Amino acid sequence: MSELDCLDPVRKALLDDLDEGFAELYGAYRGLVFSTALRLSGRWADAEDLTAETFLRAYRALAGYDRDRVAGLQPRAWLMTILMNIWRNCARAKSRRPPLDLRDEPVEEIDPDQDVEAAAERRETGDELSDLLGLLPEEQRVAVVLRHVVDLPVSEIATVLKIPQGTVKSHVSRGLKRLRALGGVR
Template identity: 65%
Template sequence: MTVTDEVPTSHAGGAADTAGARVVAALSDDLDGGFAVLYEAYRGAVFSTALRLCGRWAEAEDLSAEAFLRAYRALCGYGPERIEALRPRAWLLTILANVWRNSLRSASRRPQAGPIEEAPDPPDPGEGVEDAAARRETGRELAALLARLPHDQRAAVVLRHVTDLPVAEIAAVLGMPEGTVKSHISRGLARLRVLRGAGRPGEEQKGGVR
């Protein structure tokens, strides 16, 4: 998929996005100045998503930088109407998801990277996986568990519980039906529960997976 194919457009009845409207207005007024506004508005969401997708700090920085570079190149080719139709957050995360997928294809040809070195303390052992995933910085434990999920499940769980996107927006970002997104989220969370329980004696028997 090319960058110019990656543009979710606005739709009637969608929730108001104040930040998105501000970014679109800035981009419409001046591309370079507007891109700086876009970067400041969404760099945190892009990096947090990248970190939980790949599980490594340095790689997340690379993925984020590449996503913003592709975004800028794409914007240089957009006319006023296309810029006005953007939903910036979903658009950026779509680009990021594609950059991440591309990185997975070449991962086997690269040396295995080490774990996150600057992550904070692990989540509370009694905390549910949904709550743990919802915290932007969740530590080594959850990063390692997320890395063991199938790619589609990992992306769906991260976008829902880290980036806090609604299901409809996740479906647009990942290019799949909403029902499939819901299934990936449900299965991914269930798998995380099993993986967490496997490290705690008796936990699997107590919690199980419904």
């Protein structure tokens, strides 16, 4: 069995052909990246922008990587690192600009084939959770989202955030405790 046979399908596809492999990477991780971006930003449009920018930067980076670097890539942690860097930069830039008038926000379109009651319940729960996550300090919110929404192990979160694993565990624990106190988590 060759070393190439031991790789996950995404990394193998990236090594075989960057464009086709990237399509597989995108298909495998777009939901995860978007869900994380939505929980971090709290806004659908911002999450879409963050997701698009994450994959754009990922593609550009992959084009410059050699085979060994691609073979050793941990796609989920790598994409989360890219997303976190973009999100932090956007948050920094946004803090320097005056707030927008929210009345100019576009209204989200509704799919007519969708079960309206189920969609409303999901949206309400998601909005509630986003609101509660928004009340957490940034380091706790990020740690909770990466651990319980993205389902990254503590070691990968530590790598993404560039902090010790014990600090990750502390941020997750304190964030969950605070969410429970706010009534958002059981």
